[in-house]
Amino acid sequence: MKFFFLCRTGHHTSLLAAGLYLKFVETKTSSEEVSKLPGYNEIEFADIGTPFFVGRDHHNNEVYTIGVSTKPELLSRVVGDLLNLLNKNPADWQVVNFYDCVTPFTRIGIWLKRFKLNHLAILMFRAGMRKELELLSNKLERCIKPLYPESA
Amino acid sequence: MKIIYHCYGGAHSSVTASAIHLGWLPEDRIPRDGELLCLPYFDRPINKDHGHIRFMGIDEFENEIYVVGRRNAKKIFENISSGICRIYGWQETDIKFVNVMPFVNWKMVVGGFTSRRLLFTPVGRPIIIAGVKDSYWKFVNLTKDIKKEIRA
Numbered sequence: 001m002k003f004f005f006l007c008r009t010g011h012h013t014s015l016l017a018a019g020l021y022l023k024f025v026e027t028k029t030s031s032e033e034v035s036k037l038p039g040y041n042e043i044e045f046a047d048i049g050t051p052f053f054v055g056r057d058h059h060n061n062e063v064y065t066i067g068v069s070t071k072p073e074l075l076s077r078v079v080g081d082l083l084n085l086l087n088k089n090p091a092d093w094q095v096v097n098f099y100d101c102v103t104p105f106t107r108i109g110i111w112l113k114r115f116k117l118n119h120l121a122i123l124m125f126r127a128g129m130r131k132e133l134e135l136l137s138n139k140l141e142r143c144i145k146p147l148y149p150e151s152a
Numbered sequence: 153m154k155i156i157y158h159c160y161g162g163a164h165s166s167v168t169a170s171a172i173h174l175g176w177l178p179e180d181r182i183p184r185d186g187e188l189l190c191l192p193y194f195d196r197p198i199n200k201d202h203g204h205i206r207f208m209g210i211d212e213f214e215n216e217i218y219v220v221g222r223r224n225a226k227k228i229f230e231n232i233s234s235g236i237c238r239i240y241g242w243q244e245t246d247i248k249f250v251n252v253m254p255f256v257n258w259k260m261v262v263g264g265f266t267s268r269r270l271l272f273t274p275v276g277r278p279i280i281i282a283g284v285k286d287s288y289w290k291f292v293n294l295t296k297d298i299k300k301e302i303r304a
Binding site: 002046047048049050051064066067068069071073074075076077078079081082083085086087 | 154200202203204205218220222223225227228229230231232233234235236237239240242247
């Protein structure tokens with residue numbers, strides 16, 4: 001099975017979600033440690049949308065993140081329909097949209113990153129991390145736990 | 153092979169191009185208004201339909217033809233599409249994305265906005281039809297080029 005986690009860039013909020021799901025990080029992990037997740041904040045804006053492989057869980061399911069910029073409904077429909085087209089069995093994939101877990105701090109951080117104010121951007125990302133990790137953990141419980149009770 | 157024609161709203165240019173490809177519209181003359189209005193999805197989709205990849209038909213070479221409206225998220229749509237195809241091992245010989253936007257003219261933009269966004273269909277629709285007729289030969293040439301490419 002393949003999981004596709006969506007957020008604005010695919011390298012911030014959804015990557016935290018993937019990190020939580022794959023147990024690379026926990027909700028209590030420090031922001032500094034969380035920022036060291038492979039791929040975290042490593043995105044060029046022209047590459048938003050390109051799926052990023054994060055890892056495999058202990059059921060050998062693949063976890064990817066995808067950025068949908070500011071069009072979550074539109075592009076999550078594209079992702080879902082494309083997956084349906086390429087792989088007829090819906091049990092083989094799941095799309096989880098973490099757009100609603102993106103905090104204002106992360107939004108501001110992304111905006112700052114656009115203007116190459118990277119140090120300020122990182123401060124914003126870290127400021128929003130604690131709250132996001134809680135939100136993501138709750139959402140993972142709701143979306144993934146029914147499939148794999150031992151995972152979330 | 154799957155061929156996906158994409159444009160802003162998935163309501164006019166992509167539908168027209170796919171209809172020409174499928175032989176539903178003539179290649180040797182400009183279609184009448186009624187011929188365009190009979191096309192499935194022509195000037196019908198609204199915002200919530202954007203992002204859905206809709207099946208149009210099968211051409212004479214057994215290729216499946218689809219249309220999708222992706223608004224102004226062209227780059228992200230291309231990144232998502234190519235990325236997901238790569239994940240599933242789909243090659244360029246299996247699936248092709250055709251951007252029809254370069255052939256859209258101002259009448260189609262104005263008419264499309266008036267009809268689909270403002271829902272002033274009696275005003276917008278005749279403007280769109282005039283716009284489609286203005287660009288019609290460009291759509292015909294596009295589909296001829298695509299068919300030549302896929303046969304090569």
